[in-house]
Amino acid sequence: MVRTFQITVTAIVVGILLGTLIAVLRLSKNSILSSLAALYVNGFRSIPLVMVLLWFYLLVPSVISKIVGQPNMDIRLLSAFVAFSLFEASYYAEIIRAGIQSISRGQVSAGLALGMTGGQTMRLIVLPQAFRRMTPLLLTQAIILFQDTSLVYVIGLAEFFGVAYNTGNRDGTLVELLLFAGAVYLVICLSASTLVRILQKRLAP
């Protein structure tokens, strides 16, 4: 379970930071930057997460060994961190882009009229409001991400689900442990999404 949360939290933090950057780039006036950002988002969104994980389990080890040689960290875990962070960034970028676009043009004009630069307006005026507005969506995406971490099974990394499966397979209690794992996910995700719904009601003006 620790590993599940490790991956989830890393991917949320990196995903939102990188996602914000990509969303801003995608909305920029520079057509090269915006089309690069669009390519990133559409590229990641059109291939299955399983393939993304396999890809990074292929790429990360060979890149790492070229740069630093033998890493002293679990290479599977590192690959999963990178894959989930980059993959989630593309999903977060779309949510954040929609959030930024929902802030009215008047806010941007007001910021610019106060003598702020474009970057300052984005950072001090637009993004804080956008983030407040999209908190529920970001959290919902985090719940989906939490569920998706079970897929690291495909690169042989054992997190909560993998451990449950392996234990069940070893002890001949597969049915019980799979049902148990399902129940644990259901309880966690259901409570989390109920909390998000309450938060959403509170944030709504």
Add this chain to the structure above:
Amino acid sequence: MHDPQIMPTLAAGLDWNIFFQPAFDGSGNYLRFLFVGFQWTLHVAITGWIIAFVVGSIVGVFRTLPGRVLPALGTAYVEVFRNIPLLVQLFLWYFVFPDIVPGFGTWFKQSLNPLIQQFVAGSLCLGFFTAARVAEQVRSGINSLGTGQRAAGLALGFNIPQVYQLVLLPVAYRIIIPTLTSEFLNIVKNSAVTSTIGLVELSRQSQQLGEFTAHWYESFIAVTLLYGVINITVMIISRFVERFTRLPGYVGGK
């Protein structure tokens, strides 16, 4: 599963001729090998989609019905299927479901060949998982029509099934075609998860190709492109469907 210690690097260069070499299982060359995976991906995605569409429509309609029991059932369905990871659901369908249904398990495991077992479990899993998402789309499509349409139908003397069949659903489906398209794309992507129970769909084939030939990059690039091809094709088809089904005065209509 490959071992990162003996990973090939790109320095060796890409060798595309690998796709014309005979496959390890004697079924032809590797191009054909990937094509088999491509077909299974489509089979499982389309079968799953049919289940998702039927079940999702029923559940979605349940959630908009008057009364208490049926909407609550619909909500429970959506919550359960949305809050358990797909991989867990797949393993439940494949390992647990045949065991807890009396009599079914032995028949399922003994008289069907493994590929069919994997296909059945995979389609059911993807179908019921996606149904929860389709149900939400159907519900929001029906709700977006407002109460006026429903009231008008009832005022004309239709009963509830008639109102849904003749008034609400024909319009609701047309409104939600774009979101249904993205759900279909999701089911195609999610079908990659069935590789974990051994179904020989695209991503499974790409792993096997990599394992047997060590040409991981060529294999992954080809499969990634094939997923891209499916994506683009589905989007083009859905654009046509949208054009032929849109209604004047509604989203996307003239």
